[in-house]
Amino acid sequence: MELEAIPGVGEKTARALRELDDPAATVESGDVAAIARAPGVNEARAARVARGAIRRRHDDASRVLATDRAREVYRGALGLLKERTVTDYAEKRLETFYPSASASRIAEAQAFAAEATKHDPDPAVLDALEGVEPLEDPPTVRVRDRCLATADAEEYARAEARVPELSVETVEDTRDIAELARSYASVIVLDEEFAGMDVEGDVHVRPDALSTPAETVPERLLAFFAENRERLEAAAAVHETVGAADRTGDADGDAAPEPAADLDALRDALSRLDEDGTIVGDAELERLTAAVDDLDTAVSTAESVADDHLREAIRERDVTIEGTDFLSLVEQGARVDSLLDRELADEYDTAMGRAREHLVDALELAPEEVDLAERVFDDDPSFPVERDESTVSRLRTELAAGRDRRAARLKAELAADLGELHGPVEELVRDALELDVELAIARFARDFDCVIPEVRDPDGRDEGDAGDEGVGGADDGSSGGFRIEGGRSPLLDVDFADVEPVDYAVDGVRLLSGVNSGGKTSTLDLVALVVVLAQMGMPVPAEEAALDRFEEVHYYAKSQGTLDAGAFEATLRDFGDLVEGADGRLVLVDELESITEPGASAKIIAGILEALDDQDAVAVFVSHLAREIREAADYDVAVDGIEAVGLVDGELRVNRSPREGHLARSTPELIVEKLADDRGGDFYGDLLEKF
């Protein structure tokens, strides 16, 4: 795949993405964490890349969010979803859901959301998700006791690139290899031509070494698992918790899927691995490691044991010394060895025996090591007892070699096991992270009593596949629209529990009138939110919702006061563009009249409505000037109204659902009416007649 063909991926990002193992598949997978492994690509950019790949797959060039306010509503909706994630991954992954005008994209996202909403978010699973994070590649470990060797310049470059953990050495002949074998514990020769050579040391000819990294550098896998231990344990815990919830019947009806990796095998492998990537839990390796470390101390203690015994023996003994011996001792400084030998031979043997026994016991030496260890103390009598340094050194070398051989074998065995787990654990962690995405959607749907909306193909309406009910006038060939029943916006400034349900269906161009604070703006917000969420493929906060797929959502918030001439002209130009080719657009406009004086506003709004009506657009204009606009318009403008049911204790009681074809009375009218009722008299009565 041409990476540059993905919308939003330039040359620089494409170059970074090419560093990934399988760039095309990774980008397509939508796995934001995997994409973010490309150098210099953070998670936000990774989410954009994933979104671009989705757009490309669906051939989706749509830009549904056409205005700032529409984008704000999207951010609000996304925010509500993101608040319900546990992991950073899920937060970023949710950004790959965008409002689309592509039927296939919406269907794909809806299928995902429909599955997601089947979950019953279990608090124990959410807790378990806390520790899950995308897996990370640890920094390169340098392995110094092993090297790669080749006579080929290209192979050399390949080896350096693929196995940065090892030194790569150039060799010309067997002599060079023999030289390397003296400096490295083990040498891996990459060239076939050296097969069968006779070189001393741990030398292997392995032409496939670069393609079998688990064998060549088992340390790489060990470091990967050591680095990611906590994430892996957390992901395993998530799967187990889901499984447990399933068994106790807490979760949805479906049985939990088998985890992607064998969790017992994973735990077993991790138990053999230390934090720094070394092997643990092997008694023999621990014995050899301790023996090397404790050798000096054990030899010194063994010397003391022998000395103590001899000292005691000498002290308790009367030694008769012949005159000549005494003379030779005094005159020539002769050593007492001969004396010891003659007088205390038995005691000396016992002392040596004890020293050797101590050494063997303290270091827990194996039978094959005992022989050499016993030679540390030779039979030539001396006091104090002296070790044979060269034997100690040989013993150290042998124990260390045994330790290294054992460690290498265990590393290779563990790496082989880990190699098999590598793919599955990547999937295990990804599944856990994806579960967080699904649970966020499930919680959103539950928290806000959502439903999966019906999103219909606007071009298919005339063929009669618009469903039984139809959206407003959808099956009559008009521009379609939306129908919301029991919609409750979670973005309102009141507690969700206090939000009153709103029913509203629109199939063409409407003016929305109503009392102050009746909920007109909130209705526009609800419509925008439902449409945006629906086209993201997400559940919407309503009892029922259906809409025709919109190409663009143009939502204009109320302007903050009258505009100066320049800004007014710019706004008019915006609307000029908007009414051009408005088919497929949803237009939501809040009190456009505030941009200029009321008389001019009514004429301008009437003109815009006429143009939109001609285009069969779907539009809702909130206005307090409904009557004036109707008078200024050349056609019969449809007006809906949010009615006050009455004034109770000075407070308006409102029916939040707009009434179709009804011009709602304004707040001033209602107050005049109340005064006319309460006080009577001509003044209030006359005033009321003017409305």
Ligand SMILES: Nc1ncnc2c1ncn2[C@@H]1O[C@H](COP(=O)(O)OP(=O)(O)OP(=O)(O)O)[C@@H](O)[C@H]1O
């Ligand atoms: N469906 C609802 N349920 C509960 N409260 C609501 C609902 N709709 C609106 N409200 C409350 O009414 C307040 C006013 O709503 P909103 O701003 O939408 O009214 P408006 O008709 O646009 O007012 P104005 O005519 O002053 O612009 C909101 O801030 C909210 O507290």
